[in-house]
Each structure stands twice: as C-alpha cells, then as structure tokens.
Amino acid sequence: MTAQLLERPVVAAQANIDPRSGKYLTFRLGREEFGIQVLHVREIMGVQDITGVPGMPAHLKGVINLRGKIIPVVDLRVKFAFPEAPFEQTTCIIVVQVIQDGQQALIGLIVDGVCEVLNFASADIENAPDFGEDIDTPFVLGIAKYKGTVKILLKIEDVLTLQELRGIENLVQ
Numbered sequence: 001m002t003a004q005l006l007e008r009p010v011v012a013a014q015a016n017i018d019p020r021s022g023k024y025l026t027f028r029l030g031r032e033e034f035g036i037q038v039l040h041v042r043e044i045m046g047v048q049d050i051t052g053v054p055g056m057p058a059h060l061k062g063v064i065n066l067r068g069k070i071i072p073v074v075d076l077r078v079k080f081a082f083p084e085a086p087f088e089q090t091t092c093i094i095v096v097q098v099i100q101d102g103q104q105a106l107i108g109l110i111v112d113g114v115c116e117v118l119n120f121a122s123a124d125i126e127n128a129p130d131f132g133e134d135i136d137t138p139f140v141l142g143i144a145k146y147k148g149t150v151k152i153l154l155k156i157e158d159v160l161t162l163q164e165l166r167g168i169e170n171l172v173q
Contacts, residue, residue: 018122026115035153043095073108098157120144
C-alpha cells in the first residue's frame with residue numbers, strides 16, 4: 001500500500017511538467033538571443049566551405065560534408081529576415097537533429113555566435129505574445145526570462161516549413 005501512495009504523487013508531478021522546461025543552447029543573431037533545446041543539438045562547428053545548390057531559397061545556403069554525410073545548411077539570419085552580415089570569427093554552424101516524416105535528419109544552422117547552455121524552469125518561460133493574425137510564429141516555443149533579458153526559444157522542427165524540409169530531403173538523397 002505504501003508503494004502505491006509513493007507512485008501516485010510522482011505520476012501527478014510528471015503530468016504537470018512543462019515540456020518546454022529544460023536545457024537550451026543559446027545563440028545570437030544580431031543583438032537577439034535564441035535558444036534550442038539541447039536534446040536537438042548534435043554538434044557545434046566553425047563555418048566551413050558550403051557548396052551552393054542552384055534553385056534553393058536564399059536562406060538555404062547549400063550543403064556541407066560532415067564526416068561523409070551531406071548536411072543541408074540554413075542561414076538563420078536570412079530565414080528570420082535579419083539584415084545579412086559577413087561571417088565573423090564567432091559565426092558557427094549548429095548541427096541539429098529534426099524529425100521529418102518520421103525519419104531523423106541533420107540540418108546545419110548558421111548563427112552569429114553561441115552563448116551558453118541555460119536551464120529554464122517552467123516559471124521562466126512564457127507563451128509567445130500574439131502579434132496579430134497576419135504574423136504567424138509557429139516556430140516560437142516560448143519566451144524565456146533570464147537575468148533581466150529575454151531569450152526566444154525555438155521549436156526547431158517548425159523553423160523550416162514542411163515544403164522546405166522536403167526540398168532539403170531531396171538534396172541529400
């Protein structure tokens with residue numbers, strides 16, 4: 001009987017856990033800071049030669065060869081309509097793993113620089129504000145408050161549309 005009493009509160013507590021809470025890799029684009037759940041991050045690397053692929057949208061910069069595997073590369077600065085800027089010493093590629101059509105895929109994200117890994121509790125995260133019906137931000141998981149600043153938390157699976165993911169899938173086959 002005692003074991004049952006101990007199990008129930010644990011199950012109840014797990015049901016109330018915010019799936020957005022946890023560890024995030026934070027990075028910069030311009031003056032803004034964003035976060036991606038660490039469980040999606042596979043590697044952080046310096047910018048290397050990117051092979052352009054004709055006919056791709058401007059934010060799909062091309063592909064890289066990562067230990068024999070062809071990885072598409074997305075410039076988040078361009079994707080999020082930030083002004084283009086030359087690559088600097090801190091510019092890097094974050095290789096993330098996403099699920100598309102039930103299969104795992106690796107995508108490289110060009111960012112201005114990696115900041116740190118932060119652990120956000122549910123109380124630190126608020127829902128994204130409603131910017132009106134003309135502005136759709138399905139890729140914003142939430143807004144985290146940290147030491148008087150805000151970090152925009154991304155749902156990495158939704159940063160690229162399904163059509164873009166299919167286009168990337170065709171690139172690497």
